[in-house]
Amino acid sequence: MTPSPSTVRPLLVATDLDGTLLRSDGSVSARTRAALAATEAAGIPVVFVTARPPRWLDELADVVGGHGVALCGNGAFTYDVHARVVSDVRPIGDPDLHAIIAGVRAAYPSAFFAAERLAGFAHEPAFQSIHDVPPGTPVGPIESLLDSPVGKLLARCPELPDDDFLAGVVDVVGRHGIVAYSGAGGLAEISAPGVTKAAVLEGFAAAHGVPRERVWAFGDMPNDLPMLRWAGESYAVANGHPEVLAAARHTCRTNDEDGVAGVLEAMLAGRG
Numbered sequence: 001m002t003p004s005p006s007t008v009r010p011l012l013v014a015t016d017l018d019g020t021l022l023r024s025d026g027s028v029s030a031r032t033r034a035a036l037a038a039t040e041a042a043g044i045p046v047v048f049v050t051a052r053p054p055r056w057l058d059e060l061a062d063v064v065g066g067h068g069v070a071l072c073g074n075g076a077f078t079y080d081v082h083a084r085v086v087s088d089v090r091p092i093g094d095p096d097l098h099a100i101i102a103g104v105r106a107a108y109p110s111a112f113f114a115a116e117r118l119a120g121f122a123h124e125p126a127f128q129s130i131h132d133v134p135p136g137t138p139v140g141p142i143e144s145l146l147d148s149p150v151g152k153l154l155a156r157c158p159e160l161p162d163d164d165f166l167a168g169v170v171d172v173v174g175r176h177g178i179v180a181y182s183g184a185g186g187l188a189e190i191s192a193p194g195v196t197k198a199a200v201l202e203g204f205a206a207a208h209g210v211p212r213e214r215v216w217a218f219g220d221m222p223n224d225l226p227m228l229r230w231a232g233e234s235y236a237v238a239n240g241h242p243e244v245l246a247a248a249r250h251t252c253r254t255n256d257e258d259g260v261a262g263v264l265e266a267m268l269a270g271r272g
Contacts, residue, residue: 011214014201017050019220020237021260028063035261038268040065049197051182051223053116054079054086073116074180074223075200076151076191089118091149092192096176103172104155111157119148153190162186180223198226218260220244
């Protein structure tokens with residue numbers, strides 16, 4: 001597992017968080033913090049591109065680059081972490097949203113939903129989150145929770161094997177949205193048509209005058225694939241999903257071995 005053989009430094013680094021930049025306990029190691037700071041000091045912005053909703057980025061505010069931006073919700077939200085404000089949202093349109101909900105309910109009557117909205121998280125009573133839910137979170141039938149733009153619709157059906165449910169949801173959603181999987185057991189993550197990590201990263205790069213050939217991207221799960229395929233140089237951490245390991249141009253060490261930091265260190269030292 002070696003850093004990239006590329007001799008051209010990136011002008012922008014994009015990295016996933018959970019399972020990639022962060023260790024398995026969710027922490028940012030001292031080595032990774034130092035590598036991020038050194039990369040920024042060299043004039044190379046680092047942007048987080050994650051399935052996480054905006055509220056889960058606040059704890060990482062001290063390692064977000066000087067631009068202060070994180071691209072969240074698989075591309076649905078642009079979040080100014082320093083100001084704690086969503087600066088842009090790419091919501092699922094109402095016709096598509098209602099078609100998706102109706103289709104999933106018809107195909108999987110025991111499925112239940114949650115939504116990452118501009119106004120925050122909301123969920124149906126049966127939806128069990130593996131993370132702490134903010135106090136005062138709205139709870140009710142999903143149809144009653146659509147009063148704020150929905151960046152990401154979440155669906156889960158614990159009665160079915162994860163792979164079977166996810167494949168079925170892809171078929172049901174069809175042209176109405178994009179279904180992604182970031183590793184949360186059996187959780188189908190649905191965004192608006194065309195909204196992916198790649199699409200939002202492409203826009204961020206263009207706004208900063210960076211061509212795709214000078215973007216390096218890191219990831220571990222299938223929701224990272226569009227971003228990895230778009231970027232000029234792509235890296236899978238060694239603990240990544242088999243599809244990601246097969247698709248990425250390069251492999252680095254695992255997240256718990258600070259694989260991203262190792263590549264950045266080598267690049268800055270002129271070895272990448």
